[in-house]
Amino acid sequence: MESNQAQAAPRSGQADFLSRLSAADADDLVRASQRKLFAKNEFIFKAGDAGRHVYFLQRGRVKIYQPAPEGKDVILWFCFPGDMFGMAEVARGGGRVVHAQACEAIEVLVLSQTELTEYLQTHPAAALLIMQVLSDRLRALGDVVVNLINDDAQTRIIKLILRLATRYGVRVDQDIHLSIQLTHQEIADMVGATRQTVTSVLSLLQRQGLVRLENRRIRIDSLELLDGMTSSG
Amino acid sequence: MESNQAQAAPRSGQADFLSRLSAADADDLVRASQRKLFAKNEFIFKAGDAGRHVYFLQRGRVKIYQPAPEGKDVILWFCFPGDMFGMAEVARGGGRVVHAQACEAIEVLVLSQTELTEYLQTHPAAALLIMQVLSDRLRALGDVVVNLINDDAQTRIIKLILRLATRYGVRVDQDIHLSIQLTHQEIADMVGATRQTVTSVLSLLQRQGLVRLENRRIRIDSLELLDGMTSSG
DNA sequence: CCCTGTCTGTCGGCCAGCCGACATTCGGCA
DNA sequence: TGCCGAATGTCGGCTGGCCGACAGACAGGG
DSSP states (O other): OOOOOOSSOSOSSSOOHHHHSOHHHHHHHHHHSEEEEEOTTOEEEOTTSOOOEEEEEEESOEEEEEOOTTSOOEEEEEEOTTOEESHHHHHHOSOOOSEEEESSSEEEEEEEHHHHHHHHHHOHHHHHHHHHHHHHHHHHHHHHHHHHHHOOHHHHHHHHHHHHHHHHEEEETTEEEEEEEOOHHHHHHHHTOOHHHHHHHHHHHHHTTSEEEETTEEEESOHHHHHHHTTTO | OOSOOOOOOOSSSSOOHHHHSOHHHHHHHHHHSEEEEEOTTOEEEOTTSOOOEEEEEEESOEEEEEOOTTSOOEEEEEEOTTOEESHHHHHHOSOOOSEEEESSSEEEEEEEHHHHHHHHHHOHHHHHHHHHHHHHHHHHHHHHHHHHHHOOHHHHHHHHHHHHHHHHEEEETTEEEEEEEOOHHHHHHHHTOOHHHHHHHHHHHHHTTSEEEETTEEEESOHHHHHHHTTTO
8 A cells, every 4th residue: 555645544433423414404503502702721521420411523623532530531533623522422312421521722513412313314324324333443442452451652752643644634835734722631641641651752753753742742854764763662 | 951941141142133124124134134054163254265155043153253464363253143243344345354253053044136236225224233232242342442452361261251241141050151152263363362370370360269171162160250350360 | 811720741660461381281183 | 082283381590671760952822
């Protein structure tokens, strides 16, 4: 396979729900739902809440993470405009198990469980799309598990960067810029390492000229080299 | 042998798809699908296959695991009668990423992608149920990830046993018997530890009288005590 | 503009659990 | 019933990365 992907890959991850919906279906969704705003750092919902609503993100970024009493929080994924979240608990019933927190000021569409059911019955294509999104996330999580079990900290971090790059990367000249700001602590919470380990691995990679870190943004100098580093260095 | 197998736990995990389907819907599913048999240890599909079919398990047990080239395999879950598998790849397109292997002689219902789509359009309740199943698995995998990150090997193993107990446990007198045969290696592949570590933790638990191991079957003497052991030493 | 809280960089000590190696036991099949 | 491969039990040595601790560097709100 070529490594020469033109720009942000269309593939992978919890792929953008809204943009894959037909225009008519999307219009109906907007009509059936309610618009809502949240401030930066505000929680859309928290673990333990009842969880009777689904959200479609229109603007901003949302962090989905699972708190562990007496342990480290684990960031499961981020949602970007077009993404859906809160679906799992609505489908299966039971309360929320994760926190959903706005990383910045955001705008969402909200549907209650009954509104959603109604919408899905009249829009079967949307139901299939939801299955796709859930399946995507399932695979992504499966990959994370395999990663955690098989790879050392450095490899886990590199693979995380590569994963983020295919989904949130933007090509700028030779480099790929990630359209995400992440602290070392957040990265640590995603790969299951400590903050210190992330710091030292990242500065190592930077010294080797594989990535550049500017103001909490990651820039990748060479995808190929980075790819080659996994579990070999 | 035992007459007392009435109530395993109804909840949790990838809950039994077929039995939650209405009788009419289930009948239609049988009619729309094709019956197929696989021998013990035979693969229903392997990672890399095209993946255009969904399976509904009627008899036997199936192991779903993700192979890691140059690493340890990871068992994601087991399927029991009534469970669905192979759904994710059909929904999202792309090839299989996991192996599905028959643990014993099995019997499945098979639907092609087009047959499934057709079926779902005429049976909206089934579509909702599929979302539930996918959501259940998503949550289960999320728990696994949190587990891997926060807990030491002993706690991971205990939590695995407890998880298995709620889903596959059968109460017999004072004890709870797991209706599963597992080798230490398989347990290791589920919790991300080595075979040796599993062996030593299990024999420690056995010496403490919390579990009994008889012929690759786990019997739990005290759920409460076992629960109390997590991450406390 | 300063000041304060958050984020980054770096160090040494320490230990859970991996690795390799081996002996022993089990159980399924001829 | 005997055999053989698979599964289990046990042992040191070694090390990745966690933990705690601290010092500098930002950055953004007042």
